[in-house]
Amino acid sequence: xxxVTQTPKFQVLKTGQxxxxxxxQDMNHEYMSWYRQDPGxxxxxxxxxxxxxxxxxxxxxNGYNVSRSTTEDFPLRLLSAAPSQTSVYFxxxxxxGNTIYFGEGSWxxxx
Amino acid sequence: xxxxxxxxxEMSVQEAETVTLSCTYDTSESDYYLFWYKQPPSRQMIxxxxxxxxxxxxxxxxxxxxxxxxxxxxxxxxxxxxxxxxAAMYFCAYRSAxxxxxxxxxxxxxxxxxxx
Numbered sequence: 001x002x003x004v005t006q007t008p009k010f011q012v013l014k015t016g017q018x019x020x021x022x023x024x025q026d027m028n029h030e031y032m033s034w035y036r037q038d039p040g041x042x043x044x045x046x047x048x049x050x051x052x053x054x055x056x057x058x059x060x061x062n063g064y065n066v067s068r069s070t071t072e073d074f075p076l077r078l079l080s081a082a083p084s085q086t087s088v089y090f091x092x093x094x095x096x097g098n099t100i101y102f103g104e105g106s107w108x109x110x111x
Numbered sequence: 112x113x114x115x116x117x118x119x120x121e122m123s124v125q126e127a128e129t130v131t132l133s134c135t136y137d138t139s140e141s142d143y144y145l146f147w148y149k150q151p152p153s154r155q156m157i158x159x160x161x162x163x164x165x166x167x168x169x170x171x172x173x174x175x176x177x178x179x180x181x182x183x184x185x186x187x188x189x190x191x192x193x194x195x196x197x198a199a200m201y202f203c204a205y206r207s208a209x210x211x212x213x214x215x216x217x218x219x220x221x222x223x224x225x226x227x
Binding site for chain 1: 115146153154155156158161202204214215216217218219220
């Protein structure tokens with residue numbers, strides 16, 4: 001049972017490049033979400049999904065896109081990376097919203 | 112919108128002693144969940160303890176317990192018999208109990224240092 005798997009763990013991008021952070025869970029959880037963590041701040045919600053085909057914006061959605069074509073996967077896309085998107089990104093999943101499982105984080109640097 | 116405030120950016124405690132981390136929150140909802148998460152240097156987010164707002168009894172998990180004061184909107188974490196492995200960032204978080212609203216709102220964290 002792998003839990004929540006995020007790839008890549010580390011990535012360096014140039015300004016304007018695009019990339020996708022992958023997130024997969026093998027627990028058949030309906031709820032999945034993406035957070036970013038910046039120094040001196042708690043985690044902030046980017047986008048979330050309550051099931052396949054359903055997504056919604058969180059607190060800081062600008063510059064990011066998501067889709068949920070399957071229950072297992074919830075990729076986060078950066079269409080045109082900006083230095084302000086340098087952060088640590090966490091994917092999370094939950095069956096019922098009570099116990100939330102986090103991935104190990106993805107370190108993204110935009111230069 | 113809900114807010115979560117952790118007013119102690121850093122705390123330290125002697126090994127084997129007890130420490131209390133503070134958290135306050137603001138909400139107009141009556142039913143919700145509160146969490147404490149631990150983030151060690153590896154950055155993995157680890158659930159420490161969870162409290163349902165409709166339960167008056169304070170949650171406990173081994174050496175970890177909470178003091179939940181609903182009227183005061185306070186949710187502190189007490190760590191007893193502190194161990195070196197407890198050193199980490201601790202985040203308080205809030206989640207509405209409304210169906211489909213599993214979004215977590217986090218505080219800014221408290222860095223806990225354990226002094227040997």
